[in-house]
Amino acid sequence: MANILIVGGTGCVGIETTQALLQQGTHKIICLSRGQTTHAENQHITYQKGDILDLDSLSLALETHAITHVLHVAALRTSDCKAQPHLAVKINVNGTANLLEAIRQYGKVQRLVFLSTAAVYTVSDDESFVSENSPTTPLNAYTATKLAGEQLVECYSTNYQIPSTILRPQIIYGLSRGSEGSTAGVSTAITKAFHNEPFTIPFGGTTGFHYAPDIGQNTTLALISSPQHFACYNLPVESLSLSEITQNINREFQNESISHDSTIYPFPTGLIYDAFKKDFPDYSLTPFTTALTQMHQQLAQ
Template sequence: MNTAFITGPTGCIGSATCRWLLDHGIDRIVGFSRKRDLSRLDTAYHSRVEWIAGDVTDLDRLQEAVEQAQPRQIIHLAALQTPDCQAQPLVGMDVNVTGTVNLFRSAAQASAPIDRVVFASSAAVYGQRSLYPSDSVSVTAAYLPPNLYGYWKVAGEGIAQAFHQQTGIPTVSLRLATTYGPGRDQGLTSAPTTAIKSAALKTPYRLPYQGREHYHFVDDVAAGFGQAAIRPFNGYGVFNLRGKTEEVGTFLELLREAASEFSLAADVAVATDATSMPFVCDLDENETLAAFPQMPRTDLREGIRQSLRRFREQIASGELCPPSP
């Protein structure tokens, strides 16, 4: 039985990655998180997903979980997002750095062979776009993180590389920017998804930042992590997840156009006091396609349309309701 072990399996990216893996040859998922929440995962998958309660900051518990699961693939998604890291820096460091050390130590000490470990890094390892004069930002560009979250992702990539050097186990770090689509409801860059959801709910929304943003549709993110975990690969590599850069205003215009197809008048715009988008854009994907040539990238217009359709279905089923007045 081919088993994948995923930390942070209950979030937007985690649940989508579980679905992708179970649809593409993985027999069993063992999820590791503080609480069991399969609400983002269709019930058809529940019987193939097991859950082990624990916190990545607890090394002993994490080692026990990896040893119990005996996975062939490990995907480390568990992390605190930028707002939480800024609000509680030491807690963020414990989860995002110590937790990552613990995960790789547990993988290194596992008795059963492991084929691949994938670490969820971030475009926050880069600085602002103006610091890079080239047309796109390559994975070889300088580390210039704008915040603590970014520094801790830099540390995570170093930990991943050290793990590979010591164990020889193929290891991948994937950098991603703004994930949008159903299930995304946490972190600073959840705002585009909130805009789509607001359009579906017929409620106004003002995006809190402006500028150019690099977008990844959630299904593509899941496929990216899934392919990085099971497709042929050797060595250690860091890659930008495939995505599309557009002005925030263009994203909102595409949303308004998609909403009109559903006979909706989307009242979405950039806030009058919007700040500047703090993260990089124009992530280069050449190295990514060389290593994983089948990694998908959904057209931005189509990703927005699919997201809007899913939210409308959730409204119809009563799963998604307007916020209380």
């Protein structure tokens, strides 16, 4: 049994990982929250008041709940980082440093998992599918702060013996994804199609996509059963064109309400995830068509 602190537990990855952990039925989950939460607690979930910018509150959470594992998924989103780069550094970099320092002082964490992003990769014509060793670039405030966070995690892992894992996902879609940000367009399109409402996904081209429940399952694997002291992984991903996506959505919901824009984002065509596949052979990767059917059934309930 693990006592798991999730920092950023109310976001998509936090929600999906919580669900995956609950399926195992043996863990105690503590979600850090800055204020009151409307989520109902059960015997396996506790909501602890705290703030990633408050080192003392992080230390209190670790000590109070005898934390053994930490998932760090708290971050300022891309658009907010662009609008407020100083705040991006404060939350994404200083907040990460606070959490690492609290873990260092506590000294009993068996695994830290830090959620980064595949948006850190440099996109080139010569390398459309990228591995963990591919070049990275601080494309914007969000990716710059994520890269800084990665370096801090590696530093603390190496110098203070904190077992740590960095995960790099691409675009996440699913009913828990929410509608914030243009990359949420696929998730929004699915809900719109269910209601037969027109919607244009605001980008095109081909890139990698993860079904949200798969993210939860794969993050849980990295959190509970990682074989490496330190590792950085691309997460398992399905490379799809937006044309394929819109066609499949319209076919699933039997209408023509969904289209996509031609704007190409500076994202890799897909990720090479051989390292994750090797270390976690029970990884999850649900085909988009299967995920669509599952979401359709959930929306119809």
